[in-house]
Amino acid sequence: MRTALVIGTGLIGTSAALALAGRGVAVHLTDHDLARARTAAALGAGTEDAPEGPVDLAVVAVPPAHVPAALAEAMRAGVARGYLDVASVKGGPRRELEALGVDMSAYIGTHPMAGKERSGPLAATADLFEGRPWVLTPTRETDTEVLNLALELVALCRAVPVVMDADAHDRAVALVSHTPQLISSMVAARLADADETAVRLCGQGIRDVTRIAASDPRMWIDILTANPGPVADVLAGVSADLEETVRALRALQSPDEDKRRDGASGVENVLRRGNAGRERVPGKHGAAPAVYETVAVLISDRPGELARIFADAGSAGVNIEDVRIEHATGQQAGLVQLMVEPSAAPVLSAALRERGWALRQ
Structure with missing residues (x-):
């Protein structure tokens, strides 16, 4: 890869551009917000100048709702040999793109599993993707050259390629990314009107749970609007666990010893299931979690x-x-x-x- 066009210079787009530019790729930048593109260029992510001809790869880094239109516009203009997007939802945008009648062989949907609570080009770093999974969702129509360009991008960003079906990806990120964001926000919302004395007792546990609640709501509205069904399915399961846990805690208040025993068993059950789930979270370098x-x-x-x-x-x-x-x-x-x-x-x-x-x- 010698040339690339990054469309959208937010956190992800600018970080990818910084990584590519730092490894010798000539990167061109464009954004509907000219100030953001100028900021990204000033950071060394590339140039605002339009490419003289088709680039090797166009990277569309816009919110999920705008991905199909941005991709279709770029593909019809013939700005690149290959096209990919980095949106956090894959199934819906792909189907919308198919409905627009563009050449799907030149496109592959991707999603780097990396981010920050802060957004915009000033939050970008060239090492944002290092060691992180980068999902690729090729279809039967995807041209081999386009897949190879996507793999080269992942390698240049020093990420780890993971190949998945688009809809399977959307169900997976609903579980490991989108639902945790909502639950973190719900827990943090309890603090908004809490007594100051209680807030002063905040320790590392509440900081860990609410860290991602600092994320930009506008960005998350875009993401959740594009993946509402799978997120609602996961939340329904969490809701069932919450109802069972509430009943178990109420039982612990009962004067009846058997009910208290059942309540303790119910609380222990959810805690032990939590232990089992936590043990499956990959540790350092993707290996099984180590005990330190x-x-x-x-x-x-x-x-x-x-x-x-x-x-x-x-x-x-x-x-x-x-x-x-x-x-x-x-x-x-x-x-x-x-x-x-x-x-x-x-x-x-x-x-x-x-x-x-x-x-x-």
Whole structure:
């Protein structure tokens, strides 16, 4: 791939453009919002100049509702040898595109499983897709050359290609992406009118659950409007679990010992099913989730403290597998939780104590 046209310079489009430009591809940028295209160009994602002729690949990075029209316009203008979109819904846009009567052999639907709570070109990074799944949904009509261009794009963005049927993809993302967004928003909404005393008790658990609730509602309305059925199906299952759990919790308030026992069993059932589901979430590099030991360290809110603790861990020959930071409410301090291999935990603990860090159990 030598040339590409990115249509839509939001987070995903600009990130893909940055990755391509950084690996020597001549990238052309266009957006209905000229300011966004100028911003993306200023970041080094490519040029606003129109290509002199057809490019190798056109990447359509617009909201799902606008994908068919944008693709059809680009394909009828013959701007590229191959076309793909990066929308988070695949089945509906593909069917709409077929209804428009365009050449489907030149198109492949794709979806990089990456994103942020922030949107727009200023949130974009060239490494956004590194190590992340990038779904490809070829059909019988998809030309081999177009599939190869899509695979090259995925490789240049250092993502991991995953081939799926379009409708199977939509059911999958309803489960692992779209429904979690709604549930995170619902939990966060309980905080909007909560008493300030309760809000001050927020810890890492509520921060983890509500992190994605900070996402742009306008973007998610576009996504959910394009995939309402599969999301509603998943939510219906969650709703049934909620009703059962509410009944179990009410039973725990009963003076009847048998009812309390049944209630405890019901709550335990949903928690254990949650354990089983969590165990299926892929861990580092897509492998089965590993069990790590946590080394908790008290850290002050001063510049360079995180860098120093990582440097000290590196000097001890310990690889940090994951990290979490829990801020202390109203204090200039926090607790850094360093996740490491179990065999490395004693080594890291001893090394950090030797260097003056205060560890917590």
